[in-house]
Amino acid sequence: MAAPNPFFAQVYEIVARIPAGRVMAYSQIARALGCPRAARQVGRAMRLCPEHLPAHRVVMADGSVAGGPGAELRRALLKAEGAPFLEDGRLDMNACAFTPL
Secondary structure, rough: OOOHHHHHHHHHHHHHHHOOOOOEEEEHHHHHOOOOOOOOOOOHHOOOOOOOOOOEEEEOOOOOOOOOOOOHHHHHHHHOOOOOOOOOEEHHHHHHHOOOO
């Protein structure tokens, strides 16, 4: 299925490149696309993300795993990939943030 719009397609291209055990924040993706104020639009794209992409690797800027349906599954997938978590349950963004080239 084609992406609903060109912006979503660009988001999905970045998400596809995030390696296992690494994450990007919604805001990081927006900045990487040259749209620093579009973090919410990235979130909309992620709600419609194709199943074959690693959507669980997109998190909030503070390292929190976004709530809603599937939050515990996303957290479990990240733990299984070896992503480091802080004592308060957030991801250690200093250790696992991915920066696309």
